[in-house]
Structures are given as C-alpha cells and as structure tokens.
Amino acid sequence: xxxxxxxxxxxxxxxxxxxxxxxxxxxxxxxxxxxxxxxxxxxxxxxxxxxxxxxxxxxxxxxxxxxxxxxxxxxxxxxxxxxxxxxxxxxxxxxxxxxxxxxxxxxxxxxxxxxxxxxxxxxxxxxxxxxxxxxxxxxxxxxxxxxxxxxxxxxxxxxxxxxxxxxxxxxxxxxxxxxxxxxxxxxxxxxxxxxxxxxxxxxxxxxxxxxxxxxxxxxxxxxxxxxxxxxxxxxxxxxxxxxxxxxxxxxxxxxxxxxxxxxxxxxxxxxxxxxxxxxxxxxxxxxxxxxxxxxxxxxxxxxxxxxxxxxxxxxxxxxxxxxxxxxxxxxxxxxxxxxxxxxxxxxxxxxxxxxxxxxxxxxxxxxxxxxxxxxxxxxxxxxxxxxxxxxxxxxxxxxxxxxxxxxxxxxxxxxxxxxxxx
Numbered sequence: 095x096x097x098x099x100x101x102x103x104x105x106x107x108x109x110x111x112x113x114x115x116x117x118x119x120x121x122x123x124x125x126x127x128x129x130x131x132x133x134x135x136x137x138x139x140x141x142x143x144x145x146x147x148x149x150x151x152x153x154x155x156x157x158x159x160x161x162x163x164x165x166x167x168x169x170x171x172x173x174x175x176x177x178x179x180x181x182x183x184x185x186x187x188x189x190x191x192x193x194x195x196x197x198x199x200x201x202x203x204x205x206x207x208x209x210x211x212x213x214x215x216x217x218x219x220x221x222x223x224x225x226x227x228x229x230x231x232x233x234x235x236x237x238x239x240x241x242x243x244x245x246x247x248x249x250x251x252x253x254x255x256x257x258x259x260x261x262x263x264x265x266x267x268x269x270x271x272x273x274x275x276x277x278x279x280x281x282x283x284x285x286x287x288x289x290x291x292x293x294x295x296x297x298x299x300x301x302x303x304x305x306x307x308x309x310x311x312x313x314x315x316x317x318x319x320x321x322x323x324x325x326x327x328x329x330x331x332x333x334x335x336x337x338x339x340x341x342x343x344x345x346x347x348x349x350x351x352x353x354x355x356x357x358x359x360x361x362x363x364x365x366x367x368x369x370x371x372x373x374x375x376x377x378x379x380x381x382x383x384x385x386x387x388x389x390x391x392x393x394x395x396x397x398x399x400x401x402x403x404x405x406x407x408x409x410x411x412x413x414x415x416x417x418x419x420x421x422x423x424x425x426x427x428x429x430x431x432x433x434x435x436x437x438x439x440x441x442x443x444x445x446x447x448x449x450x451x452x453x454x455x456x457x458x459x460x461x462x463x464x465x466x467x468x469x470x471x472x473x474x475x476x477x478x479x480x481x482x483x484x485x486x487x488x489x490x491x492x493x494x495x496x497x498x499x500x501x502x503x504x505x506x507x508x509x510x511x512x513x514x515x516x
Contacts, residue, residue: 109236112227112295116220117240119291121247123183123216126284128251128370130190132363133259133274135348140271141197145349149470151206152345156462158210159217163459167218167452171445175223176297182215183292187285194278210459217455222447223297225439233439234384237432238377245374245428249367255281256363322442326450329438332500333454337461339492342469342485343404345462347420353478355413365417369424376429383429389437390504393430397497400426401490408486411479427493437504 109117138148170178189208196205221237228236255277262273343350347369351362376396383392403426406419435451442450473481 108232110227112297113224113236115291115295116223116227117243119183119288120220120240121243122288122291123285124244124247125251125254126187126190126281126286126288128248129255129258129281129284130193130251130278132252132255132348132366133277133359134193135346136259136359137194137271137274137278138202140274141202143199143202145470145474146467147199147202148346148349149467151202153463153466154203155206155210155213156341156459156466158207159214159459160456160463162211162214163218163452163456164449165452166215167448167450170215170219170222170448170452174297175219175226175448176292176295178215178219179223180289180292182212182219183285183289185212186216187282187289190282190285191279194275194282214452214455214459218448218452221435221439221451223295225447226444230440234381234389234433234436237435238380241428241432242374242377245370245377248370249374251281251284252363252367252370254363256358256360256366260358260360322446322450325438325441326446326453328503329434329450330453330457332496332503334457334461335492335496335499337458338465339461339489339496340458341462341465342492343489345466346469346473349473350482351416353473354411354482355416357413365420368417369421372421372425373428376425377432380429380433384433389433390501393433393437394497394501396426396430397493397500401493404486404490404493408483408490 135148138151139145166178166182186209189205189212193202193205193209196202220240224236224240225233258277258280259270259273262268262276263270266273268276348362348366351357351365352359380392380396383396386392387395400423403419403421403423407416407423408419410416410419438450438454439447469485472485475481476484
C-alpha cells in the first residue's frame with residue numbers, strides 16, 4: 095500500500111503547471127456538470143413532459159456531439175487545445191444557463207443541441223492537451239488521475255444536486271420545479287467559474303507544431319499517416335459497440351432507481367455519487383493492472399468483470415442489490431477508459447491526436463444519440479421492471495461484443511510492447 099501511494103505521489107509531483115491548472119478547471123466544471131445532470135431528467139418531468147421527451151433531449155445532445163467532435167478535433171490540431179477548450183467552455187456554460195430557464199420543448203431540444211456541440215470542443219481537446227504536457231511514462235497515471243478527479247467532482251456534484259433540490263423544496267417553501275431550477279442554475283454557475291484556471295495555461299509546445307499541422311493535406315495524411323488512420327478506425331469500431339450499449343442505460347440510471355424503487359432525489363443523488371466514487375478508486379488501481387497484464391488485457395478484463403454486476407442490476411427487485419450491482423459495474427466498466435486513451439495517444443502520430451480522440455468520442459456519442467429514444471420506448475412499453483431488464487441485458491450483450499472485438503484486434507499491441515521492452 096505504501097509503495098502504491100508513493101508511486102502516485104511521485105507522479106503528481108512531476109506534472110507541470112499546465113496540467114495542474116487543467117485538473118483544477120476539470121474539478122470545478124465537473125462539479126457543476128454533476129449537479130446539473132443528476133437532476134435535469136427530473137426538471138423535464140416537473141415541466142410536465144413524459145420520458146420520451148427526456149429521450150429526445152439526450153439524443154439531441156449526443157447527436158450534436160457526434161456531429162461536432164470530428165471538426166472540433168481537426169480545429170484542435172490546427173489552432174491549439176487551450177483556445178478550443180475555452181471557446182467550448184464559455185458556450186457550454188451559457189447553454190446550461192439557458193436550459194435551467196427555458197421551458198418549452200423546442201427550447202429544451204435546441205439548448206441540448208448547443209450543449210452537445212460545445213462540450214465536444216472540451217472533450218476532444220482535453221486528452222491531447224494532457225498528452226502534450228506529459229511524457230509517455232506519465233500518461234497512464236495522468237489519464238487515470240484525470241478520470242479519477244472527474245469522478246470525485248461528479249460525486250460532489252451528484253450529491254449536491256439531489257440534496258440541494260430536496261432541501262430547497264422541504265425547508266425553503268419552494269415548489270419542486272423551483273427547487274430543481276435553482277439547483278440547475280448553481281450547476282451552470284460552477285461551470286462558469288471553471289473557466290478561470292484555463293486562461294492561465296501556457297500552450298508553448300503547441301506553437302511549435304502549428305506550422306507542421308497546417309501543411310498537412312488530405313493526400314499527405316492518407317499516405318504518411320496510413321498506420322495512424324488504421325488504428326483510429328479500429329478504435330472507432332470498439333467505441334461504437336460500447337457506445338450503443340452505454341446509450342441504452344447510462345443516461346437513465348437516475349430514472350431507473352426512482353421508477354423501480356420509488357426513492358427520493360436525494361437518495362438517487364447519493365447512489366450515483368457512490369458510483370462515481372467507486373469509479374475514481376478503480377481509476378487509481380488501473381495502472382497497477384496495466385503493469386501486470388498489459389494495456390489491452392487490462393481493458394478487457396475490467397470490462398468483462400463488470401457484466402455480471404450489470405445483469406444483477408437488470409433483474410433484482412432489491413434496492414441494496416441494485417446499488418451493489420450498479421457500483422461495481424460503474425467502477426469496472428469505466429476503469430478501462432484512461433488506459434484506452436493512453437493506448438490510442440501512444441499509437442497515433444502527434445499531429446493526429448485530436449483527430450483520434452474526436453473520432454472515438456463521436457462514434458460513442460452516436461451510440462447515445464441512436465439508442466436514447468430506443469431505451470425510453472422499451473421502458474414505456476414494458477414498464478419499470480421488464481423494460482429496464484431488457485435494455486440492461488441488451489447492453490450486456492453489446493459490452494461483451496465490444497470487449498471481445500477489442501481483445502482480438504488489439505492484443506498484438508501488447509505483444510509488440512513486450513518485444514520492445516525485451
């Protein structure tokens with residue numbers, strides 16, 4: 095245990111000022127987003143809309159991200175990570191503010207599209223920014239730590255979101271709609287505050303690479319970077335399969351707990367917070383699994399181990415079992431994400447890191463966009479028990495296919511790394 099903590103301590107001390115500023119911004123923005131997302135589904139219900147509107151809103155946001163991620167990645171490679179992140183953060187914060195105020199369905203859909211569009215700028219530039227401010231030896235630890243603090247921030251946000259809305263309703267004589275709206279506004283305000291550290295980042299390394307990136311033509315990309323494009327395409331297929339499965343379940347976990355077990359917003363927020371906390375712990379353990387089994391096997395082992403817990407959540411009618419299944423599924427399935435990010439950043443050329451990240455995330459968001467309405471329709475037709483049981487089971491099958499594909503396609507990367515080390 096002492097060695098584990100010492101290893102992480104050395105890693106943290108080695109990170110430069112840019113990384114530390116980015117991590118601070120990430121904490122603040124994800125607290126705000128955690129507050130916002132845990133209760134936004136309830137806000138739509140409080141406005142009098144059914145869950146199909148929830149599905150359309152989530153699909154709209156995911157569709158916008160899928161559309162924007164590729165051009166955002168190319169722009170990130172060309173003009174720099176910091177500039178794209180700041181632009182994305184300003185407009186994302188504005189969209190969250192509007193979503194807490196506007197009430198008609200067309201406005202809900204439009205502002206959800208806006209959030210997805212500009213969140214794509216942040217998502218696609220964050221990992222390359224960290225990659226460019228770290229060494230190859232630091233990256234698995236750094237990406238794991240970044241994902242872990244995102245989870246911790248989401249823990250705080252989820253807990254605050256559910257608790258604040260219930261507290262305002264119970265003790266300050268607000269209607270449930272007013273309390274939820276006020277909580278959403280607090281989440282949007284936190285996202286605005288997160289902009290401050292980003293302005294102090296100095297993107298010196300980026301300036302040296304701009305000319306090289308600008309000279310790239312499509313023809314040169316397909317000739318000189320064929321290997322990178324091949325790996326990007328293969329990663330995209332894996333992300334698409336996982337994205338289809340994730341899109342069926344993850345956006346509706348708060349509704350799953352409230353519909354099947356009829357529990358309060360506060361308790362749902364606490365459960366989701368525990369899930370993020372478990373994931374943060376799993377992220378910190380991930381590098382140790384990589385050291386023992388290699389990157390590809392570590393990803394597959396963690397994802398496969400999550401499947402039994404997903405099925406427990408699907409079929410149980412006991413709250414504590416559902417929570418247990420959710421916690422372990424959440425931790426194990428997500429623990430492989432930073433390992434995958436480190437793998438793709440190591441595999442592709444520096445000038446294509448933004449493109450690689452954008453393609454992977456865009457196909458993942460495509461899964462959310464297409465499967466969101468499918469999930470809500472199944473639940474509405476089959477009810478709170480069988481509806482969620484069916485969508486969770488379909489998700490398990492898609493996760494199994496995605497993990498198997500990942501192992502078959504990428505296992506030779508681990509073998510190449512072992513040969514190089516030898």
